[in-house]
Amino acid sequence: MNINDIVKTLDGTLVAGGESDRTVGTVVANDLMSDVLLNDGDDILLLTSLASDQAIRTANIVGAMCVVVHNAKPLPQTMCQVADTLGIPLVSSPLSKYDSCVRIHDFLKSETGA
Amino acid sequence: MDYKPTILTGGDTRSDDQIMAAHERKHVKRVSGPGLPGSDGQGEPLVIMELLQRLRVKDVMRDHDIISVVRTDTMHFAQNLMKRNHISGVPVVEGKRLFGIVSINDIILALEGGWIGDPCQKHMATSLVVLEEDMPLAFALKYFENYIFGRFPVLNKERDLVGIVSQRDVTRVLMRELTKELARLEGAPSAQCEPKGSEEAKSEAVLPYYSMRQFVVVRNDLTNAGKAANEIKKMLAAAGVGKKIIRRIAVAAYELEINICIHSLGGSITFILDSHKATVIAKDKGPGIKDVEWALRDGTSTANDWIRSMGFGAGMGLSNSKRVADVFDINSTVPTGTTVLCEFNLSDAAPASGK
Numbered sequence: 460m461n462i463n464d465i466v467k468t469l470d471g472t473l474v475a476g477g478e479s480d481r482t483v484g485t486v487v488a489n490d491l492m493s494d495v496l497l498n499d500g501d502d503i504l505l506l507t508s509l510a511s512d513q514a515i516r517t518a519n520i521v522g523a524m525c526v527v528v529h530n531a532k533p534l535p536q537t538m539c540q541v542a543d544t545l546g547i548p549l550v551s552s553p554l555s556k557y558d559s560c561v562r563i564h565d566f567l568k569s570e571t572g573a
Numbered sequence: 574m575d576y577k578p579t580i581l582t583g584g585d586t587r588s589d590d591q592i593m594a595a596h597e598r599k600h601v602k603r604v605s606g607p608g609l610p611g612s613d614g615q616g617e618p619l620v621i622m623e624l625l626q627r628l629r630v631k632d633v634m635r636d637h638d639i640i641s642v643v644r645t646d647t648m649h650f651a652q653n654l655m656k657r658n659h660i661s662g663v664p665v666v667e668g669k670r671l672f673g674i675v676s677i678n679d680i681i682l683a684l685e686g687g688w689i690g691d692p693c694q695k696h697m698a699t700s701l702v703v704l705e706e707d708m709p710l711a712f713a714l715k716y717f718e719n720y721i722f723g724r725f726p727v728l729n730k731e732r733d734l735v736g737i738v739s740q741r742d743v744t745r746v747l748m749r750e751l752t753k754e755l756a757r758l759e760g761a762p763s764a765q766c767e768p769k770g771s772e773e774a775k776s777e778a779v780l781p782y783y784s785m786r787q788f789v790v791v792r793n794d795l796t797n798a799g800k801a802a803n804e805i806k807k808m809l810a811a812a813g814v815g816k817k818i819i820r821r822i823a824v825a826a827y828e829l830e831i832n833i834c835i836h837s838l839g840g841s842i843t844f845i846l847d848s849h850k851a852t853v854i855a856k857d858k859g860p861g862i863k864d865v866e867w868a869l870r871d872g873t874s875t876a877n878d879w880i881r882s883m884g885f886g887a888g889m890g891l892s893n894s895k896r897v898a899d900v901f902d903i904n905s906t907v908p909t910g911t912t913v914l915c916e917f918n919l920s921d922a923a924p925a926s927g928k
Contacts, residue, residue: 492831493889496824497896509884513831516799517884520806520823522816537796545803 460566462548465504465525468566469559471552475539479548481524483567488560492517506559510534515541515549523547529556620754623785624747630713631706633746634727634736641666642675644694648683651675651693664726665697669733671726673697703728706735710747713738784808788842790833790857795883798834801842802827805853812846814919821897822851825915828890829855835880837910851917853898861907869895869903 460483466473485500490509495517503523507514510532518526526542528534531553542549552559641664642651651663655677662676675697683689683696704713704725716725717740724739786808788801806823814822826842833840833855840857862868871892880886891913895901898915905911 490884491889492884493828493893496828496893497889507884511883512796513799513884516803517827520799520802520820520827522820 460504460563460570462525462550464566465527465563466550468562469527469550469552469554471527471550471554474534474549474551475542476525476546476548477543479524479546483524483563486560486563486567487523488556495521504563506556506563508532508556510538512538512541514538515545515547518547519545525550527552527559529554529559620785620787621751623783624750624754625711625714626709626783626785628710628746628750629706630704630708630710630727630738631736633710633713633742634704634706634738635742636727636736639664639666639734639737642693643667644672644697645692647690648675648680648693648696649689652680652683652689655680661723664734664737665693666734669735671701671703671728671734673699674701674726701726704738705729710743713743717743783848784812784846786844788830788844790830790840790842792834792837792839794834798831799827801830801844805842805844808844808846809851814851818851818917818919822853822915822917824897825894825917826853828894829853829913829915831885832890832913833857835883835885840910849918849920851919853915853917855911855913857910857912859908859910861910862903862905863907865903865905 460468461481462473462479465471465483481502483504484502485498486504486506487495487498487500488506489495490507492509492513495503495505495507498521501522503518503521505514505518505521505523505526506529507526508529510528512535514526514528515538517523525548527550529552531551534549534551539549554562640654640658640660642654644665644667646665654663655661662674664671665673665675672694675693679696679698680689683691688696702716702720702722702725704716704727706727706729713725716722724737726734727736727738729735786804788804790801791797802823805826806819809819809822826844830842833842837857838859840855843852843854843856845852845854869891871889877886891903894913894915897917899918900914900916902914903911904913
């Protein structure tokens with residue numbers, strides 16, 4: 460699952476951070492950044508409702524491949540700037556975090572043929 | 574560092590080991606000694622200590638147009654050379670080999686004694702104190718403090734003369750580097766703080782490496798919180814450190830930075846990197862933690878709603894830092910503040926559970 464798949468699956472828009480050819484390794488859905496930092500997975504797709512610079516900075520610390528913010532929350536300009544600076548794709552989705560989790564799960568399941 | 578002072582003959586009445594011990598006491602222990610090395614309230618500021626360790630003698634020495642004489646030149650010739658160039662001493666060199674030094678004192682004695690027409694080899698000083706080009710600059714400063722000489726010859730590993738270093742050279746380079754460092758600390762753009770290219774990083778990764786940086790963390794400034802951790806991550810990548818250990822160090826730095834930002838009156842993150850170890854020191858100005866054991870438990874936090882709305886305050890900061898570090902230490906006093914130390918072994922990248 461790459462950035463294009465994420466955008467398409469979540470009816471989202473890539474708003475900052477640019478394109479990337481990385482693929483999802485681990486999915487983390489969380490609004491508490493310390494919980495995100497606990498995760499040891501690689502190529503994290505971070506699903507969050509936290510529309511702040513710190514969501515991007517946290518994603519950068521754990522080497523996340525993409526951050527998705529839900530419920531079409533307005534994204535602060537500084538958040539987009541940080542995403543551009545750190546080169547982390549930032550996607551805005553109108554879905555709830557729960558619905559995103561379901562769709563991502565279904566996509567990954569179909570991808571692996573499980 | 575394993576550098577030993579090089580004294581060809583004579584010079585200081587103290588032994589090399591005594592000089593070395595004095596150097597260790599004054600310049601090294603505060604950085605790498607026992608306890609929390611970030612206690613920067615006394616002595617040299619960390620930024621200066623870092624510069625004195627990072628810069629080498631070869632970075633400050635003059636390595637071109639070295640004014641010298643040969644052994645058969647007369648003392649009178651040396652005198653004129655010194656007068657023309659406004660210098661107080663001249664090395665006696667043939668090829669790259671250093672034979673001695675003729676100082677202004679030797680010239681005065683020659684004038685008084687009537688041997689100003691003699692060859693230099695007859696009256697030059699042969700008991701020489703020299704520096705090696707790879708010594709930290711801290712050594713050169715110690716030499717200037719311990720000896721009366723205004724300049725020292727610099728030799729390479731092959732014992733060839735490769736330069737001369739004077740106090741003026743040291744001052745010039747130190748002023749330049751301090752200006753750059755201050756510009757960086759104040760947030761001004763500076764070429765020095767850019768991450769190094771991968772090729773340079775690769776070459777540095779195999780050499781003895783020492784670097785230290787300090788970041789100011791402002792209370793409640795969540796817009797900038799995380800920048801120190803990001804810079805640390807870049808420094809580690811530039812030094813060729815592995816991805817997994819970079820992540821552990823970055824997590825600790827980030828958690829501690831956020832902690833200072835949201836729980837304290839402000840403070841600093843100090844990052845020290847050498848060939849074997851990375852150290853993150855978080856030091857704040859208060860108010861201190863009443864019950865450190867309680868604060869170290871997962872899920873315990875004094876965070877308010879504003880902090881939680883920003884995605885923090887889950888009470889995981891200290892425990893997360895402890896989890897990823899090889900060595901974890903915390904010292905807190907109410908109301909003066911808290912200092913947290915996290916150490917990471919770079920030679921053994923096995924996952925840590927906090928000790």
